[in-house]
Amino acid sequence: MTYRVALVGAGNMGGWHATHWKRMEGIEIVGVLDPRQDAAAALGPAFSDWETMLAMAKPDIIDICTPTPNHREYVERAAAAGKAIFVEKPLSRSMEDCEAIVAAVEKAGVPAMAGHVVRYFPEFAAAKKIIDEGGVGTPATVRTARLSGFPNITGRENWYANPDKSGGVVLDMILHDFDWLRWTFGPVRSVMAKGLFGSSRFDKGLDYALVTLRFASGVVGHVTGSWAHPSGFQTTFEVAGDKGLIAHDSLKSVSLSSSLRGAEGGRAAVIMPESPMIPNDDPYYQELNAFVQALRAGMTPPVTVYDALEAARIALAALESIATGKAVTL
């Protein structure tokens, strides 16, 4: 059968999802809900009203790509309507909202998956496989870093810059690391964090966080999150165990680099490292496809809203630690 997908939110992530939905066999985008009708129409049949979209488009899957504060509302609506749900990360801005989302999904008994896409990034997936196979022995320490500039949105509200909506680099970005870490090393027992969130620096467009984790297994973890790097994007990780070490640096592990002369013929305008993949290996395609395959098989999706709640719990504990200056026990 063909699954009918309705997108909620036609921003950056909605557009990215639409690209991959359109490439996938057995998928049809039947509706796109966004108050910005032009943006919605660029991705599929545009709707400005939930009820109308539900009635007219008759979707099987609701794909929620709104800013974080709207996740709960649309998960609850989709669950009440009995739809399969894909919801972007972070699940929500508060534990209360996260718990409401999980409760709504469980009550409705609908399949739901959260967009913790880093599990589908091939370098992270490959590392987990090696770790699971004992390639570093018993893990003892793990360090990850996710570094970029302060996110910007032009032409509409930059909700990332609103701490109450985005939760800053900790909830919006290194949440990815928390999920991958929890997936790979199990539950976290305590969180100690320092960061710029909540300070006047954040209001001036800077966020940086250093988060130390202690896992129930005894593994010690450290996550760096930066929205303070003026240019570029970089991820790094290192897992060290009693029989080995595995490490990655996205700026070193690249398959194509270019240094292009600027328009004036002078210095390079940008130096751009790339690691292109064949289209079906794209992490976003992989995660959406995994969701669809689970639906077809009648299986629980591989990344549940409960997983997303637990990742958010770590991130929110880190924000609490930043605010209080104390370690937080989970």
Add this chain to the structure above:
Amino acid sequence: MTTTSNPLKIGILSFAHGHAQSYASEIAARRGATLAGVWDADAERGRAMAERYATTFYPIEAELLALGLDGVVVASENIHHRRLTELAADSGVKAVVSEKPLATTLEDARAMIDYCAARGVKLATAFPCRHSPAFQRLRAQVEAGALGDILAVRGTNRGTMPGGWFIDLPLSGGGAVIDHTVHVADLLWLLLGKEATEVHAEIGNGFYHEGYDDTGFLTIGYEGGVFATLDTSWSRPKTFPTWGDVTLQVVGTSGVMDLDMFGQQLEHYEDATGRVTWPGWGSSLDGALVDGFLKLCAGEDAPDIATGEDGLRALAIALAAYRAAEAKQVVTV
């Protein structure tokens, strides 16, 4: 550096710490100084070192110290730093440099400082990392305001597990945390010019599963709200291409600078050993340390050299980390 006709007479008390060999060869290479003799509690090691560096082995500390030395290097197990430093100070030397950590307790470190001060002896702590040209360039850039206001620093001083007395707690006073906190703590002091106020630490033994700490992740708060983390772990496996690292990611309002102090390395693939190694080609930091120490021995000033107070300040952070791990909470330094 002095080049008088009477070279400075330097003695080394103990080769228990491997760095002693580096200091010995640096001293031996300088025209203005001579390695007058060495003592070691391990006579076999002491004799071998005396032979290697073409000097005399003295089986009793007092015999070496009776030579009228200008300066003494203390490179024993950590627990003996205080006793040997005080012996050297009593002998009338102008300066003593102690291997890091300065001591295993704040009481011992303070006593060493006071003992030397009372006798007019300059006490130095062996912090070679502060002499790194890359660090000095970073520090100059920070002081010139290139990064704006400094907000945070992420540090690492990871290494291989050194074994020997380093993991014998009565001799070392601690494992990876006491061994590897102090270098970066000293760099942070120079960079920030601020005292650490609070420390949190996750400490573990997940690499070797023994009674000593091989894992240390510190979070350090500074006056004015600047924060730092530091990974002190002995996390490099036996097959790692080099001994370890010292790195700093310094984040400011105007940008970010990354220091990889020992990043000046080659990649060496060698079939004969079946290994890959990263031989370093950077400037000798121990050489810069020895140059400064010899100035102190000549009665000159050497403002770049870490003092006893610098050694104490860094030690206090390491010891606070152990307290924090015990308390499972942030503690004041």
